[in-house]
Amino acid sequence: NSFPILHTGGVHPVPVTLMPGEGIGLEVANSMIRVFEAADVPVEFERFEFTDLDEGVPDAVVASFRKNGVALKGPFNTPVKSKSKSINIILRTTFDLFANVVHCKNIPGVKTRHPGVDVVVIRENTEGEYSGLEHETVPGVVESLKIISREKSIRIAEYAFQYAERNNRKKVTAVHKANIMKQSDGLFLQCCKEVAAKYPYIEFDNMIVDNTCMQMASKPQQFDVMVMPNLYGNIITNIACGLAGGQGLFPGANFSPTAAIFEQATRHAAKSIGGMDVANPSATILAGAMMLRYLKLNEQASGIETALLEVLQDGKVLTPDLPGGKAKLSDFTKAVIAKLD
Amino acid sequence: MGSRFHSVGRRLSSSSAGKSFRATLFPGHGIGPEISAAVVEILEASKVPITWEEHIISVDNVKPGQDIVSREALDSVLKNGYALKGPMATPIGKGYRSLNLTLRKELGLYANVRPCKSIPGVNTAYQDVDVVTVRENTEGEYSGLEHEVAPGVVESLKVITKSASLKVAEYAFAYARANKRKMVTAVHKASVMKMSDGLFLSCAQQVAKNYPDIHYEEMLIDNAASYLVSNPGRMDVMVMPNLYGDIVSDLCAGLIGGLGLTPSGNMGKGCMMAEAVHGTAPDIQGMDMANPTALLMSALMMLRSMDLHDTADKIAKATYSVLKEAKYTTKDIGGNSSCSDYTKAIIDRIDI
Ligand SMILES: Nc1ncnc2c1ncn2[C@@H]1O[C@H](COP(=O)(O)OP(=O)(O)OP(=O)(O)O)[C@@H](O)[C@H]1O
Numbered sequence: 097n098s099f100p101i102l103h104t105g106g107v108h109p110v111p112v113t114l115m116p117g118e119g120i121g122l123e124v125a126n127s128m129i130r131v132f133e134a135a136d137v138p139v140e141f142e143r144f145e146f147t148d149l150d151e152g153v154p155d156a157v158v159a160s161f162r163k164n165g166v167a168l169k170g171p172f173n174t175p176v177k178s179k180s181k182s183i184n185i186i187l188r189t190t191f192d193l194f195a196n197v198v199h200c201k202n203i204p205g206v207k208t209r210h211p212g213v214d215v216v217v218i219r220e221n222t223e224g225e226y227s228g229l230e231h232e233t234v235p236g237v238v239e240s241l242k243i244i245s246r247e248k249s250i251r252i253a254e255y256a257f258q259y260a261e262r263n264n265r266k267k268v269t270a271v272h273k274a275n276i277m278k279q280s281d282g283l284f285l286q287c288c289k290e291v292a293a294k295y296p297y298i299e300f301d302n303m304i305v306d307n308t309c310m311q312m313a314s315k316p317q318q319f320d321v322m323v324m325p326n327l328y329g330n331i332i333t334n335i336a337c338g339l340a341g342g343q344g345l346f347p348g349a350n351f352s353p354t355a356a357i358f359e360q361a362t363r364h365a366a367k368s369i370g371g372m373d374v375a376n377p378s379a380t381i382l383a384g385a386m387m388l389r390y391l392k393l394n395e396q397a398s399g400i401e402t403a404l405l406e407v408l409q410d411g412k413v414l415t416p417d418l419p420g421g422k423a424k425l426s427d428f429t430k431a432v433i434a435k436l437d
Numbered sequence: 438m439g440s441r442f443h444s445v446g447r448r449l450s451s452s453s454a455g456k457s458f459r460a461t462l463f464p465g466h467g468i469g470p471e472i473s474a475a476v477v478e479i480l481e482a483s484k485v486p487i488t489w490e491e492h493i494i495s496v497d498n499v500k501p502g503q504d505i506v507s508r509e510a511l512d513s514v515l516k517n518g519y520a521l522k523g524p525m526a527t528p529i530g531k532g533y534r535s536l537n538l539t540l541r542k543e544l545g546l547y548a549n550v551r552p553c554k555s556i557p558g559v560n561t562a563y564q565d566v567d568v569v570t571v572r573e574n575t576e577g578e579y580s581g582l583e584h585e586v587a588p589g590v591v592e593s594l595k596v597i598t599k600s601a602s603l604k605v606a607e608y609a610f611a612y613a614r615a616n617k618r619k620m621v622t623a624v625h626k627a628s629v630m631k632m633s634d635g636l637f638l639s640c641a642q643q644v645a646k647n648y649p650d651i652h653y654e655e656m657l658i659d660n661a662a663s664y665l666v667s668n669p670g671r672m673d674v675m676v677m678p679n680l681y682g683d684i685v686s687d688l689c690a691g692l693i694g695g696l697g698l699t700p701s702g703n704m705g706k707g708c709m710m711a712e713a714v715h716g717t718a719p720d721i722q723g724m725d726m727a728n729p730t731a732l733l734m735s736a737l738m739m740l741r742s743m744d745l746h747d748t749a750d751k752i753a754k755a756t757y758s759v760l761k762e763a764k765y766t767t768k769d770i771g772g773n774s775s776c777s778d779y780t781k782a783i784i785d786r787i788d789i
Pocket residue numbers: 119120124173343344345360362363364365366367368369374375376377379417660
């Protein structure tokens with residue numbers, strides 16, 4: 097089985113579900129929309145503003161996404177106290193968006209501590225520690241279930257190797273804690289090994305998650321494609337973003353065989369700076385461009401990416417999360433638009 | 438007792454003023470004996486008022502299935518209250534119970550503390566790291582409770598208890614206060630694991646109320662990991678469940694230059710066991726190449742918990758000066774000195 101990453105809608109303008117989310121979500125989504133408009137992108141957004149309360153995902157949103165199969169999503173903060181699962185998890189499990197893909201690569205002009213970072217983190221998105229199965233066995237003792245299945249582990253491993261193959265990457269590293277979680281992570285590792293055997297021309301190795309984090313902090317250049325269960329994926333995508341320039345720079349995507357949701361890779365709502373016109377919209381604009389590629393609108397995607405990367409490289413109009421940045425979000429957006437065409 | 442261990446009470450020195458201590462010494466395996474000898478030599482030269490009870494843990498004369506760590510060794514730690522431990526290897530696949538597991542269980546080592554501070558002279562991408570990971574060490578994802586519920590589907594249990602969470606939080610805040618730190622961050626994923634990590638958080642909140650002088654905050658594990666690699670100066674003392682602690686403490690070690698440099702302390706029922714977090718490094722065993730810094734810094738943690746701050750400061754100062762000069766450092770951090778020359782250089786610089 098292979099995973100189509102191309103949308104075959106053919107309708108113009110292409111309808112896309114938009115969930116701006118909360119915190120900085122509204123303003124970075126608006127920035128992305130302005131850039132899209134300036135670039136004359138043939139996309140029509142069906143926009144839904146809602147936040148992560150106890151209602152979960154509104155029916156109208158689910159219907160829109162079911163119809164369109166493509167969405168752009170902003171951040172949703174899940175309060176610890178809310179009873180419901182997070183919006184993110186509901187979407188991922190309802191639509192079986194099993195693969196989360198984040199590619200972090202140094203961006204010319206953005207100063208970081210490590211040169212030469214170029215990693216792709218592929219994260220199993222539907223099971224593991226995110227099962228939501230928890231209970232209090234006796235007062236003061238809580239059990240939480242982590243689920244690892246052969247079916248889903250094989251599927252994500254296949255995805256990782258196919259990604260590596262399609263994108264001419266040389267190596268896949270499976271990240272796990274099978275020395276401690278011998279059965280669950282052991283199964284995940286075993287599945288990765290089985291899939292790796294079918295791709296003899298792609299190098300395969302594996303690394304324990306704590307060591308992986310240490311290696312990422314000291315020698316991140318050694319990593320290429322990485323594949324892992326849900327929670328480790330959450331942590332390692334954030335490390336990768338942090339290494340390559342910060343939380344607001346890199347896009348991420350969640351794929352099922354037939355649908356996709358694009359978003360800022362780190363998914364943080366950053367409420368403390370929400371509405372202040374200082375957030376970095378780069379990740380969201382790049383998520384939009386990633387979506388355009390998925391829709392086979394490659395030309396528009398390249399135009400937007402090039403414009404954005406030029407603004408970052410010039411270094412004159414940068415948001416405050418980047419070294420030396422003092423610009424407002426809105427000025428950054430204007431600078432990107434000025435670079436278009 | 439048989440030849441399974443022997444205990445040597447070695448009087449190092451006694452300070453005329455102040456208290457003296459007894460501590461258990463496990464030289465360990467691989468590079469363990471070399472680096473422990475180096476550390477003991479440095480402490481001795483600093484006139485630390487400690488009498489060592491040395492216990493050699495070895496599998497000779499122990500049948501598979503039996504515990505390798507003798508009752509006497511464990512009792513020695515419980516009686517003395519302090520231990521310094523080199524790395525130990527459990528023979529794999531021969532039915533022995535893991536040495537580290539035995540120690541953790543028997544000594545009730547509930548919290549693992551790993552301070553990571555940038556060391557001038559050691560070249561890394563970070564010069565602004567000064568963080569402490571306090572890790573719950575007895576439960577969480579390391580419960581070992583796993584089973585196959587249906588063919589191809591495995592469940593693994595994470596267990597979080599109120600009592601263990603309160604204990605580790607209490608330790609983190611007490612550590613922060615004793616070491617004049619400003620902030621404790623509880624690291625969690627309670628947005629997803631609402632009950633288990635939620636319980637951990639509510640315990641941390643409860644303890645925080647008793648420490649109004651320490652700023653308390655909560656942060657998602659992914660966010661914390663991202664800050665640590667991009668802006669580590671943002672973090673201070675962090676407290677968290679077992680798996681996150683494992684991950685975060687190694688991440689921090691990576692920031693300052695690796696396992697040869699990072700100390701660790703284990704807090705137990707009435708005892709503290711200092712140990713380096715690295716392994717036995719069989720590849721360089723017996724070659725006088727190992728870096729004793731991690732074990733030395735661990736020993737300094739032990740001195741601090743004995744309230745021997747002045748002596749700890751003196752040794753730290755000498756060590757940092759040798760590292761900064763980078764003339765007598767070991768190969769793992771880019772130098773070309775032997776373990777013994779490095780040790781000598783430190784001793785030469787301790788002013789007593
Ligand atoms: N697009 C972005 N632009 C600028 N900063 C960002 C962006 N995304 C994330 N961040 C930073 O990452 C941090 C983590 O975000 P997160 O959503 O966890 O914070 P929060 O809890 O909502 O808000 P805060 O901790 O700032 O009160 C934020 O403090 C923010 O500074």
